[in-house]
Amino acid sequence: MKLETVLQRIPCTIIVKGKGFDELDLRSIVASDLMSDVLTAVDDRFLIVTSLNSEQVIRTADIVGAPAVLLVNGKQPQNGMVRLAEEFGITLLSTPLPTYKVCYLLGCFLESK
Amino acid sequence: MSTIPINTQESPPFLLDLIYRLKVKDVMTKEVITAQRETPLRQIQYIMKEKGITGVPITDDEGKRLFGIVSMDDIIRALDGGYIQDPAERWMSRNLIVLEDDMPLQFAISYLDKFRYGRFPVLNKDRELVGIITSRDIIIALLVEVNKEVEKLEQRIVQPPSKPGEEARRIYHVRKYDFENAGKASAGIKKLLMERNLDPKTLRRISVAAYELEMNLIVHSEGGTLTFRLEKDRVEIEAKDRGPGIPDVEQAMEEGFSTANEWIRSLGFGAGMGLPNAKRVSNEFTIDSKVGEGTTVRAVIYLPGQSAS
Ligand SMILES: Nc1ncnc2c1ncn2[C@@H]1O[C@H](COP(=O)(O)OP(=O)(O)OP(=O)(O)O)[C@@H](O)[C@H]1O
Ligand SMILES: [Mg+2]
Helix, strand or coil: CHHHHHHHHCEEEEEEECCCCCCCCCCCCEEEECHHHHHHHHCCCCEEEECCHHCCCCCCCCCCCCEEEEECCCCCHHHHHHHHHHHHCCEEEECCHHHHHHHHHHHHHHHHH | CCCCCCCCCCHHHHHHHHHHHEEEEHHHHCCCEEEEECHHHHHHHHHHHCCCCCEEECCCCCCCCCCEEEEEEHHHHHHCCCCCCCCCHCCCCCCCCECCCCCCCCHHHHHCCCCCCCCEECCCCCCCEEHHHHHHHHHHHHHHHHHHHHHHHHHHHHHHHHHHHCEEEEEEEECCCCCCHHHHHHHHHHHHHHHCCEEEEEEHHHHHHHHHHHHHHHHHHCCCEEEEEECEEEEEEEEEEECCCCCHHHHHCCCCCCCHHHHHHHHCCCCCCCCHHHHHHHEEEEEEEECCCEEEEEEECCCCCCCCC
16 A cells, blocks of 8 residues: 555645655554554554654654554644654654544555455 | 852863853853833833843844843832833943853853853854853753763763673663653664664564663663673663562563553553563563562574574
């Protein structure tokens, strides 16, 4: 799934354009508000969907090699989060939709493929 | 007012070096709050109150040309003398002691000692007002620099000499609930390994272990150290803390077991997956814990292409 698909299907604002923004390919989605859950993922190159808006999300993304983070429920990033996302080259998005809606919309798309 | 006690020959060379290396312009406040010659003293009194300052330079409309300064003392005298409605021009101090922005900080310190004013306007080469410097500015700047130096010294003291076969070692001090710096130690470890072109899979396993152990120090312990050792065929990460210890290590290792409270969970921790995660990515994993004393967690990850000894 291309990042472009996410941008088309989910109403969201782009906060940080990370490394390779234009041709980003996402292999899957991990949705959680607890970062150790995200750190159990064996894959990399997935989209993190979370309502947690702290620096720890970006640090976690960097460790597991997740190139993009989507904040749900209209959450705005805390101060340090944007700076860190820029430093690590991680794309940061924000949507007013709740987690389940995001997963439903993207899930339908992934299933139909 | 006592003098600032670092302007002497007995001061450590580091401090002397510092006060000559730093320039007035590195330390001064650049957004100067000014007033004009016709501004009533009453209004300057309000400005001081609102901005929490004790001296206001009097300038032209652009805030560049300096004519004088009105200090808190001038305001008190005006209140006493009943002329608080007068324009600043009539009562401002005109005998100004100013500093130049390129002077070393040492000048500002000796001026503060010598002239007993609380602040000095700072001019550039073209005699334009570019800042104002107070003892507060100086104290903050010195503290920042001294802190950096102390940190460097501390690092040097706690890095013990390396053992034979050890290629690198780092010791990070991790404080309880210091979420501001959470993850910096593991980021440092990752950076060090990236410079060594480690394969991404192994790097990720090491990062996960380091991060989980670092977070547990911050979230659950009274504080401690995260030690990283790189040897030819392995990486070892050891988290050692000062308490409180884990009453039931087996239970702590269960997936999903967590004692994290609500506010910790709201920060994104407490899935109860940290220790199992760290174990999963490690080749060797041990926990030693004693309630009331502390916990030591050791994770070893073998490097590929090397059979572990
Ligand atoms: N250094 C430590 N000192 C004291 N207790 C600890 C320490 N590390 C872990 N624990 C205990 O072990 C439990 C499990 O730890 P683990 O890292 O697996 O999960 P967690 O930290 O609670 O949540 P997560 O890591 O998923 O954010 C913790 O909830 C805590 O009670
Ligand atoms: Mg943990």
